[in-house]
Amino acid sequence: MAFDTGLAVVVLGVAVWTIAARKTVAAVAGFVAFGLLLALVWVRLAAPDVALTEAAIGSGVTGGLLLGAATRLRRIEPSAAGETLGIGLKLAAAVLCILVATGIAAIVLLLPEPAPTLAPQVAKNLDRTGLGNPVTAVLMAYRAIDTLLEVVVLLLALVGIWSLAPDRAWGGFPGARHHADSDGLLAFVAQLLVPIGILVGIHIFWVGSTAPGGEFQGATILAAMWIFAVMAGLLDTPAVNRRWLRLLLVIGPAVFLAIGLAGFAVAGGFLAYPEAYAKVMILTIEVPVTLSIAATLALLVAGPPERPPNG
Amino acid sequence: MTGATLYGLCAAVLVGLGLFGLIVHPQPLRKILAFNLIGSGVFVLFGAVALRGAAAGFGGDPVPQALVITGIVVAFAATALAVALLLRLFR
Amino acid sequence: MSLVLDGLSILAVCAGAFFFLAGTVGLLRFPDPLSRLHALAKADNLGLGLVVLGLLFQAAGLPAALKLIGVWLLTLLAGATVTQLIARTVRPTEPQA
Numbered sequence: 001m002a003f004d005t006g007l008a009v010v011v012l013g014v015a016v017w018t019i020a021a022r023k024t025v026a027a028v029a030g031f032v033a034f035g036l037l038l039a040l041v042w043v044r045l046a047a048p049d050v051a052l053t054e055a056a057i058g059s060g061v062t063g064g065l066l067l068g069a070a071t072r073l074r075r076i077e078p079s080a081a082g083e084t085l086g087i088g089l090k091l092a093a094a095v096l097c098i099l100v101a102t103g104i105a106a107i108v109l110l111l112p113e114p115a116p117t118l119a120p121q122v123a124k125n126l127d128r129t130g131l132g133n134p135v136t137a138v139l140m141a142y143r144a145i146d147t148l149l150e151v152v153v154l155l156l157a158l159v160g161i162w163s164l165a166p167d168r169a170w171g172g173f174p175g176a177r178h179h180a181d182s183d184g185l186l187a188f189v190a191q192l193l194v195p196i197g198i199l200v201g202i203h204i205f206w207v208g209s210t211a212p213g214g215e216f217q218g219a220t221i222l223a224a225m226w227i228f229a230v231m232a233g234l235l236d237t238p239a240v241n242r243r244w245l246r247l248l249l250v251i252g253p254a255v256f257l258a259i260g261l262a263g264f265a266v267a268g269g270f271l272a273y274p275e276a277y278a279k280v281m282i283l284t285i286e287v288p289v290t291l292s293i294a295a296t297l298a299l300l301v302a303g304p305p306e307r308p309p310n311g
Numbered sequence: 312m313t314g315a316t317l318y319g320l321c322a323a324v325l326v327g328l329g330l331f332g333l334i335v336h337p338q339p340l341r342k343i344l345a346f347n348l349i350g351s352g353v354f355v356l357f358g359a360v361a362l363r364g365a366a367a368g369f370g371g372d373p374v375p376q377a378l379v380i381t382g383i384v385v386a387f388a389a390t391a392l393a394v395a396l397l398l399r400l401f402r
Numbered sequence: 403m404s405l406v407l408d409g410l411s412i413l414a415v416c417a418g419a420f421f422f423l424a425g426t427v428g429l430l431r432f433p434d435p436l437s438r439l440h441a442l443a444k445a446d447n448l449g450l451g452l453v454v455l456g457l458l459f460q461a462a463g464l465p466a467a468l469k470l471i472g473v474w475l476l477t478l479l480a481g482a483t484v485t486q487l488i489a490r491t492v493r494p495t496e497p498q499a
Contacts, residue, residue, distance in 0.1 A: 001312075001314070001317075004314050004317050004318070005317065008317055008318065008320075008321040011321060011325075012321060012324055012325070012328075015324075015325055015328050015329075015348055016328060018332075018344060018345075018348065019328055019329075019331065019332035019336075019345060019348070024338060024340055024341060027341060027344055028344065031344055031347065031348075034348075034351070035351075038351055038355070041318060041321075041355060041358070042358060044314065044318070045314070045315075045318060045355075045358040045359065045361065045362045045371060046361075046362055046365065046369075046370025046371040047358055047361060047362075047370075047371055047376045047379070049376060049380060050354075050358065050376050050379050050380055050383070053379075053380045053383050053384070054354075054383060057383050057384060057387050058347075058351065058383050058386075058387070061387060062347065062386075062387050062390055065387075065390065065391055065394055066340070066343070066344065066390070066394065069340055069394045069397065069398060070340060072398060073338075073340055073397075073398070073401065076401055083337060084337050085334075085335055085337075090335055093330075093331055093334040093335055094331060096330070096334075097327040097328070097330045097331040097334075098327060100326060100327055100330055101323045101324055101326060101327025101328075102323070103323075104319075104322065104323035104326055104327075104356065105319075105320050105323040105324075108316060108319030108320055108322070108323060108356070108359065109316065109319075109320075111319075111360070111363065115360075115363035115364050116364065117363075117364030117365070117366050117372045118364070118372055118373075118374045119364055119365065119366040119367045119369050119371075119372045119373065119374075120366055120367045122367070122369070122372075122373050122374065123367035123368060123369065124367075134369055134373035135373045135376050135377050135380070137373070138373050138374050138376075138377035139377045139380065139381075142374075143374070143377060143378075146377075146378070146381055147381065150381045150384055150385055153385055153388055154384065154385075154388050157388035157389065157391055157392045160392050160395075161391060161392055161395040164395050164396065164399045185483065185486055185487065186483070186487070189479065189483045192479065193476075193479065193480075196476070214380075216380060216384055297387075300387070300388065300391040301391065303395055303398070304395055304399070
């Protein structure tokens with residue numbers, strides 16, 4: 001209990017720093033630290049899968065994305081700002097936020113006892129899904145349609161980002177070209193770290209069926225390794241009009257949707273799995289989805305195309 | 312006070328802080344940061360509800376936890392799109 | 403036996419925490435970025451190493467112990483790389499001694 005109190009105080013302190021810091025780069029650094037501390041909070045909330053996701057996506061890739069944006073906006077930041085609010089409006093905003101926070105706190109203190117829970121139903125049918133991790137069972141079997149829509153939303157966000165390319169760079173290479181630095185430090189570390197990272201990513205994906213882990217966490221690690229290799233100058237980002245890239249992005253949702261539609265014929269409902277083959281079906285969905293999500297996350301961080309596709 | 316209530320109150324403060332940052336900061340990137348803070352607060356609230364639902368040998372109710380995982384991924388997608396729009400706006 | 407192991411764990415983790423504290427004090431109090439990097443390196447490598455050593459006594463078997471050591475080695479690698487990169491970025495602004 002004392003540890004929880006201390007952790008909550010530190011988390012709130014870092015959150016206050018993120019809001020109150022003067023420079024944007026400092027605020028983003030605070031946000032990355034906030035995300036890692038939040039991963040500890042998730043472990044205390046008995047949710048190790050969420051802790052992995054928060055550390056990987058919520059703090060890792062989001063932090064990288066925001067840091068890149070903060071450094072790019074550093075030069076034009078003063079002119080990019082709207083008008084600063086006067087002290088009266090700031091006080092009014094503070095009052096509003098205190099009211100909102102109090103409302104939510106009241107809801108938390110008035111939650112019903114005994115707590116309603118779906119855990120017994122999840123446990124009862126867990127054997128039929130062939131999985132050992134209840135969160136993966138919820139993601140891939142009980143609420144598989146949510147996961148399908150989530151994968152499609154990622155793809156839509158990527159299409160939205162690609163549509164922001166200037167005309168001359170349409171379908172071209174995202175981001176600036178990174179060259180391996182002259183001393184080769186980053187390239188050396190990347191050559192050492194990327195194979196290890198790919199192994200860890202595949203392991204976390206594979207072990208997610210029985211232990212904390214899963215496809216999103218594994219896919220994020222694979223995406224991070226791709227981003228690292230690009231930043232070290234070992235690879236260039238692929239041009240977004242390449243057919244193999246588009247195939248890689250689409251194969252996950254396509255297989256997911258196909259198995260979902262096949263569920264009508266085979267097991268009597270959208271995304272229903274035949275009883276004996278549940279685990280096989282889930283694996284058949286998970287492997288292409290992991291690859292697609294890894295590519296999508298890496299390209300979301302890379303941003304819209306900036307260099308023309310052919311030269 | 313149980314752990315779930317403590318983290319639920321922490322989530323309430325996070326949402327309030329994030330909302331304040333969203334309203335008060337003039338720079339759009341700081342607004343995006345504050346928006347992510349609000350999102351994190353909402354997710355921790357889900358986590359507190361999940362912790363209260365511990366039963367059947369699980370540490371927490373797995374359904375809200377799976378919803379939070381989906382939420383974190385979708386929040387990242389939204390942040391990426393917002394940042395891309397921002398950089399395009401100020402190119 | 404387990405009491406001895408627990409005692410050793412607590413000792414090692416406390417020592418690691420002390421090095422983290424020392425590193426943080428160095429980060430906050432040292433005058434320029436290069437010396438701050440020096441302080442952080444002590445915290446990262448030695449502090450984390452002691453914490454991992456303490457946790458090794460509690461590990462549930464050889465695979466878990468190897469994973470803990472793997473975590474420490476990866477952090478060493480990442481820390482060394484980042485320290486080098488930051489130091490190179492900072493160096494041109496230092497006065498030529």
